[in-house]
Amino acid sequence: MQIYDLAIIGAGPAGCMAAIRASQLDKKIILLEKNNLIGRKLLLTGNGRCNFTNTANLEVFLEKFGMDGAFYRDAFNNFSNWDLINFFQSQGLDYKVEDSGRVFPVTEKSKSVVDIIKKVLKEFNVPIIYDYHLKNFNRKSEIFQLSSTKNKVINTHKVIMATGGSSYTVTGSTGDGFKFSESLGHQITELKPGGVPLIVQEEWVFQLKGVTLENVGMSIEYQGKNKHLPRGNLLLTHFGVSGPVILDMSHEIVEIMDNYGDLKLKIDFKPEMNHESLESNLMEDFQKYSKKSLKNYLNYHLPQSTILPLLATINLDYQKKLNQITKKERLDLIKILKGLPLTIIGHLPLDKALVTCGGVSKKQIDPRTMESEVVKGLYFAGEIISGCGRRGGYNLQQAFSTGYVAGESALK
């Protein structure tokens, strides 16, 4: 009976990096992937441009993973953002840095990242079995026995589970690893979406799909509380809202909704002005341009397509001349310019989320090695681990770093 030293399940960024590191340690390894190619999700990342890491320092990296970000201190130290950048550079793929420290391949193509990984796996002679859809996973007298849907059996001393989360299931990440891990005694924390667009009640928003409200202020109102979100672009969609800030903050917003129900997203079109200065600004303008119609005047303040639907929310006639606007109407106008309320009634399903927040509990994983505390010889890497990072390249770095650590410690 052939027994491998290590089998790695899943050829996403985590599994591939684990295989690359493990292959340098001169042991018998195998990489198993249910698709007929590696990195299917990786190809989609960063809108096809692959924001593979960030130039931020370690403390910022940990912060981006929230409450238990400290779990990753060893992994990010062991294989840092600069180690990853150097790895790609040494293989001939240069990088570019964009706003907020986001790092992309200079080609701006995810495919170049996948191609480099494929090339390195080949150079390091990593055997890969494609179309290997793991179906059964057992442990018998210190040996793991794996079998596929086609009944191909693999025996191995160690296993790295790098099967990803359960979003964008079309890419192969269908949450299989959660089931296997649970059956071996691991706790799976609640699978919630991270990086997910939100659904709003106000139907007029749907007509404005594709419109971006640029650099607006945003806050969430629930149960008399107010949570400020970073300023940024808000994309209106055929079901609600999306865009960088929403995707970035969505797992916190989803958490609030789970606890408190529907909530209000308040949009501030004039975040650089407070109420008083906006009011005196409008009063001055209303005098200066008294013969102008409200609709024409608001072109200075709002994207054109939003003017009529917004005025409709306060029953204000867009044809009125500025000198016909009453004080109440002016105050209503200020109210929506400084805090247009949208009712958030839900979010798109987990499958449409960029990442799965939730997974194998970190409490059962040794952060220095990524080895399970429950089943010796079993390691975890990538998105299968509970929690998720913010957008900005942090999640891919997490996959590469934990993959590297798991690949190294499984064979050392």
Ligand SMILES: Cc1cc2nc3c(=O)[nH]c(=O)nc-3n(C[C@H](O)[C@H](O)[C@H](O)COP(=O)(O)OP(=O)(O)OC[C@H]3O[C@@H](n4cnc5c(N)ncnc54)[C@H](O)[C@@H]3O)c2cc1C
């Ligand atoms: C549209 C989109 C854009 C994104 N953009 C970015 C970005 O720009 N930057 C960033 O940092 N993050 C981004 N992410 C998140 C990032 O892609 C993931 O965090 C990352 O891919 C996780 O890597 P992984 O190796 O853990 O899992 P995955 O990439 O999901 O890989 C898991 C692999 O395991 C295989 N597998 C699953 N079950 C089995 C089984 N039973 N048998 C055999 N194989 C199996 C799957 O087929 C898959 O190939 C994005 C995600 C999406 C969906």
